[in-house]
Amino acid sequence: RFNVLLRDDKSFPYILITSDHWAPQILKHRGARTRKGHYYGPFASAGAVNRTVNALQRAFLLRSCLDSFFEARTRPCLLYQIKRCAAPCTQEIDFAGYSELVREANEFLSGRSRLVQKELGLEMDTASNALDFERAAIYRDRLAALSAITSHQGINPRNVEEADVFALHQAGGYNCVEVFFFRTGQNWGNRAYFPKADRTLGAAEVLGAFMAQFYDDKPPPRLVLVSHEFEERALLAQALTSKSGRKVEVSVPQRGERKELVLHALANAREALARKLADTSSQQKLLKALTETFGLPRQPRRIEVYDNSHISGSNAVGAMVVAGLEGFRKNQYRKFNIRSTKLTPGDDYGMLREVLQRRFKRLLAESPREARTALPLPSPQGGEGGERSEPGEGAHALTALLGTPSPDALRASTSPQRGEVKAESDERDERDDSPWPDLVLIDGGQGQLHCAQETLVSLGVTDVPLVAIAKGPDRDAGRETFFMAGRKPFKLPPRDPLLYFVERMRDEAHRFAIGSHRARRKRDIREAGLQEISGIGPTRKRALLHHFGTVKAIERASLPDLAQVPGINAETARKIYEFFHETAQ
Numbered sequence: 249r250f251n252v253l254l255r256d257d258k259s260f261p262y263i264l265i266t267s268d269h270w271a272p273q274i275l276k277h278r279g280a281r282t283r284k285g286h287y288y289g290p291f292a293s294a295g296a297v298n299r300t301v302n303a304l305q306r307a308f309l310l311r312s313c314l315d316s317f318f319e320a321r322t323r324p325c326l327l328y329q330i331k332r333c334a335a336p337c338t339q340e341i342d343f344a345g346y347s348e349l350v351r352e353a354n355e356f357l358s359g360r361s362r363l364v365q366k367e368l369g370l371e372m373d374t375a376s377n378a379l380d381f382e383r384a385a386i387y388r389d390r391l392a393a394l395s396a397i398t399s400h401q402g403i404n405p406r407n408v409e410e411a412d413v414f415a416l417h418q419a420g421g422y423n424c425v426e427v428f429f430f431r432t433g434q435n436w437g438n439r440a441y442f443p444k445a446d447r448t449l450g451a452a453e454v455l456g457a458f459m460a461q462f463y464d465d466k467p468p469p470r471l472v473l474v475s476h477e478f479e480e481r482a483l484l485a486q487a488l489t490s491k492s493g494r495k496v497e498v499s500v501p502q503r504g505e506r507k508e509l510v511l512h513a514l515a516n517a518r519e520a521l522a523r524k525l526a527d528t529s530s531q532q533k534l535l536k537a538l539t540e541t542f543g544l545p546r547q548p549r550r551i552e553v554y555d556n557s558h559i560s561g562s563n564a565v566g567a568m569v570v571a572g573l574e575g576f577r578k579n580q581y582r583k584f585n586i587r588s589t590k591l592t593p594g595d596d597y598g599m600l601r602e603v604l605q606r607r608f609k610r611l612l613a614e615s616p617r618e619a620r621t622a623l624p625l626p627s628p629q630g631g632e633g634g635e636r637s638e639p640g641e642g643a644h645a646l647t648a649l650l651g652t653p654s655p656d657a658l659r660a661s662t663s664p665q666r667g668e669v670k671a672e673s674d675e676r677d678e679r680d681d682s683p684w685p686d687l688v689l690i691d692g693g694q695g696q697l698h699c700a701q702e703t704l705v706s707l708g709v710t711d712v713p714l715v716a717i718a719k720g721p722d723r724d725a726g727r728e729t730f731f732m733a734g735r736k737p738f739k740l741p742p743r744d745p746l747l748y749f750v751e752r753m754r755d756e757a758h759r760f761a762i763g764s765h766r767a768r769r770k771r772d773i774r775e776a777g778l779q780e781i782s783g784i785g786p787t788r789k790r791a792l793l794h795h796f797g798t799v800k801a802i803e804r805a806s807l808p809d810l811a812q813v814p815g816i817n818a819e820t821a822r823k824i825y826e827f828f829h830e831t832a833q
Contacts, residue, residue, distance in 0.1 A: 259278050259279055259465070259466075260278075260289060260290030260291060260292070260429075260466065261276050261277065261278050261289065261290065261291050261293070261294050261296075261297045262276070262277045262278070262287045262288060262289030262290060262291065262297075263275075263276065263277070263287070263288045263289060263291070263297060263300060263301060263304075263357065264276075264277040264283065264285050264286070264287055264288075265285055265286045265288075265310070265350065265353060265354060265357070266283060266284065266285040267284045267285045267286065268283065268284040268285065269315060269318075270343065271311060271318065271336040271337070271346055272285070272310065272350050273310070273311055273312060273313070273315070273318075274301060274304060274305065274308075274310040274311070274312055274353065275301070275312055276294065276297045276298065276301060286354055286357070288357040288358075288431070288432075289429075289431070289436065290429055290431075290436070290466070291429070291436045291437050292427075292428075292429055292436065292437025292438050292439040293437060293439065296436065296437040302332075304353060304356075304357075305327070305332040305333065306331065306332055306389065306390070307353075307356075307390045307391075308349045308350075308352055308353040308356075308390070309331070309332065309333055309334035309341075309349055309390075310333070310334070310349060310350065310353055311327075311333050311334075311335075311336060311337070312327070312333070313325070313327075313333075313337075317801060318337045319337075320793075320794075320796070321337040321338055322338065323338060324337070324338050324340055325337075328340065331386075331389065334346055334349060352364050352367070352368075357432065358432055365391060368387050368390055368391050369387075369391060371387050372384050372387035372388055372391065375387060407505055408430055408433070408471065408505060408506065408509065409430075409432065409433050409470075410430065410431055410432070410469045410470050410471060411430045411469055411470070411471040411472065411473055411506075411509070412427060412428070412429055412430070412468070412469050412471075412472050412473070413427065413428040413430070413472075413473045413474075413509050413510055413512075413513045414426075414427055414455065414458075414459060414472070414473070414474045414475065414513070415474075415475040415510055415511075415513035415514035415516070415517045416451050416454060416455045416458070416475055416476060416517060417451075417514060417517040417518045417521055418450075418451050418454070419518075419521050419522070419525065421447040422442065422521060422524075422525070423442065423443055423445055423451075423454050423521075424440055424441070424442055424517045424518075424520050424521035424524070425440070425441045425442075425443060425454075425455065425458055425517065426438060426439075426440050426441075426513045426514070426516040426517035426520060427439050427440075427441065427462075427513075428509065428512075428513050428516075430469075430509075431469070438513070438516060440516070440517065440520040440521075441458070442521075442524060442574075443457075443458050445457070451475075451476050452476040452477060452478040452479070453478065453479075455474060455475070455476050455478055456478035456479065456480050456481070456484070459472075459474070459484060460480070460484060460487075463488060463491070467492060468488040468491065468492050468496050469496070470494065470495070470496060470497065471496075471497050471499065472485075472488070472496065472497065472498045472499070473499055473500075473501055473506055473509060473510055474498065474499070474500055474510070475500070475510050475513070475514055476500065477500045481498050481500070482498075484498055485497060485498040524574075527574075527575070528573055528574060531573050531574070531575060532573060534745065534746060534749045535547050535548060535573065537745070537746045537749075538687075538746060538749070538750070541740070541746055542687075542713070542715060542730075542732065543732075543735075544686070544687060544713055545713070546686065547686075548572075548685075548686035548687040549572055549573060549686055550570060550571075550572050550682070550683075550684070550685050550686055550687075551570070551571045551572065551685060551686065551687045551688075551689065551753065552568055552569070552570055552607075552685040552687075552688050552689070553568070553569045553570075553571070553688075553689040553690075553691070553753045553754060553756070553757040554566065554567070554568055554600065554603060554604070554688065554689070554690050554691065554700075554757065555567050555691040555754075555757040555758050555760075555761040556586075556596065556599045556600065556603065556761055557758075557761040557762045557764070564585075564586035564599055565583055565584065565585055565586065565761060565764045566583065566584035566586060566599055566600070566602070566603035566761070567581070567582070567583050567584070567757055567760045567761035567764055568581065568582045568583075568584070568603070568607060568757070569581050569753070569756050569757045569760050570685075571753050571756075576756060581760055582607070583760070583761075583764040584602070584603045584606055584607075586599050586602060586603075587602070588602055596692070596696070597695065597696070597699045600690070600692070600696060600699050600700060600703075601699055601702075601703050604700055604703045604704065605703055605707070608703075608704060608707050608709055609707065611683060611684060612707065612708075612709075614683070615682065615683050615684060684712070685712060686712075686713070687712075687713050687715065688700070688712055688713065688714050688715070689715050689716075689717060689750070689753060689754065689757075690714065690715070690716045690717070691716075691717055691754055691757060691758065692716050692717070692718060693716055693718035693729070693731060694716065694718075694731050694737070696716050697714060697715075697716035697731045697732075697733070700714050700716070701714060701733060713732075714732070714733065715730055715731070715732050716730070716731040716732075717729075717730060717731075717750065717754050718730075718731065718737075727739070727742070728740075728747070728750075728751070728754075781823060781824055781827045782823060783819075783820050783823055784820070784823075784824070787815060788815050788816060788820070791813055791814055791815045791816065792810075792813055792816070792824075795812075795813045795814075796813075802824070802828070803828045805825075806825075807821055807822065807825045810824050810825055
């Protein structure tokens with residue numbers, strides 16, 4: 249009852265300025281801090297880190313390339329040309345000059361941004377007075393880049409050096425926790441969480457349970473500000489102090505700047521939850537239309553979409569994406585490296601059969617059929633099974649009054665009204681947490697549908713609806729044909745919102761499958777070297793690596809760049825380029 253499900257296993261990103269090389273590198277970092285250097289963070293998102301790193305490159309001209317790429321350079325790369333790197337690799341800047349840039353970057357990220365900006369302003373004035381306008385323009389551009397960083401940060405506290413701010417807002421039985429990260433007096437971003445909790449819990453209880461899980465794998469700051477007083481606040485402060493080895497204060501501010509920070513976070517939480525409820529309502533309408541159009545026995549709460557990707561059978565990968573009322577559930581995506589050695593290269597049916605077998609065998613082992621509520625059969629009229637479609641989780645506050653309680657729910661009640669709500673809530677929670685899909689979408693036609701049916705029947709799974717989606721003529725989106733067991737193939741109107749909804753799920757599975765395939769293919773190419781390309785022997789391979797430094801750089805190279813390598817003629821350059829840029833199926 250008091251457990252809050254905080255389903256987020258991602259570590260927060262940091263900015264790292266390395267110190268294990270004479271020319272330190274700036275980069276985004278996740279995970280354990282095993283490399284020597286200065287770490288700055290956490291940042292709320294990878295996007296915030298990427299924006300900051302790009303701006304810091306323009307401001308301080310630090311390199312971001314790998315050490316192997318750095319050591320192999322004989323001329324400055326494109327980043328030097330666009331004024332985002334000082335090019336220490338080719339001695340365009342001396343050691344002392346580059347070390348000064350590194351010092352300024354560390355000073356800025358350590359909270360002394362105004363001092364750094366003041367120094368750059370003085371340097372710009374000095375260069376301008378000396379009529380060295382080119383150098384003055386460089387300092388001007390660097391100052392503009394630093395201003396861009398501070399402008400993106402929004403609110404920056406005056407007297408709070410290091411703190412995390414938590415604010416919780418509840419509406420319609422749902423929770424949103426907004427978390428702000430302040431380090432070195434700067435706002436390093438915010439993130440909204442939507443933890444699942446018992447609907448009867450108050451804000452204080454949810455926030456207390458949330459925070460205990462939040463810092464399970466994250467380092468706490470010296471100060472934690474919260475919007476609600478909760479019972480375990482002092483105990484949490486003791487635990488965080490013990491974990492971090494320094495005093496950690498957990499406070500509910502009542503006035504002043506700290507109170508303003510909490511109110512700002514609370515306003516963000518209120519807006520984020522309103523957006524989510526609005527999006528959920530729209531998703532609810534699409535799922536209801538999906539249920540009616542496809543004649544499903546109940547409204548799906550979990551939809552699994554399957555696709556595979558390969559090139560002539562090599563590096564074959566199957567992919568599964570998951571969608572529900574809240575949209576795509578990316579933390580539940582799965583990829584399947586095709587293992588069977590008996591498949592004919594390019595056998596799409598065989599690959600689909602292997603993916604479904606592995607997926608549903610695991611489901612049967614981890615979530616036995618007896619523990620799953622059976623799907624009700626469709627009504628004789630082919631409708632929705634007696635109007636028992638249940639409202640989705642996120643839209644429950646908006647649509648709860650539209651549902652009709654089941655007879656089991658009514659029988660389970662001692663007080664009819666109260667028992668009805670409880671039984672319906674229990675069934676909803678059970679379905680929310682169930683890993684079993686209510687609908688399976690397959691990218692393909694009649695053949696893929698039969699293959700999927702045979703596979704599931706052989707495993708004893710007969711009550712999961714299957715739909716195959718075949719692309720239109722010339723693979724034209726908007727003219728797809730749908731195949732279902734017991735129904736003739738049918739199409740949806742070209743501008744039907746439901747068609748766009750299904751296309752979006754199909755395209756997301758396609759994107760994930762191709763991305764997984766390309767990642768596996770690139771890894772194999774790097775492991776195997778370049779010998780897979782016809783016409784590339786040891787001599788040409790050595791010439792390519794000497795010119796570009798790494799296989800990754802060769803992969804990114806354009807056709808004219810490849811043709812400039814000694815010993816590589818136009819035909820060989822074309823083969824290399826096509827090898828790395830061939831389109832996956």
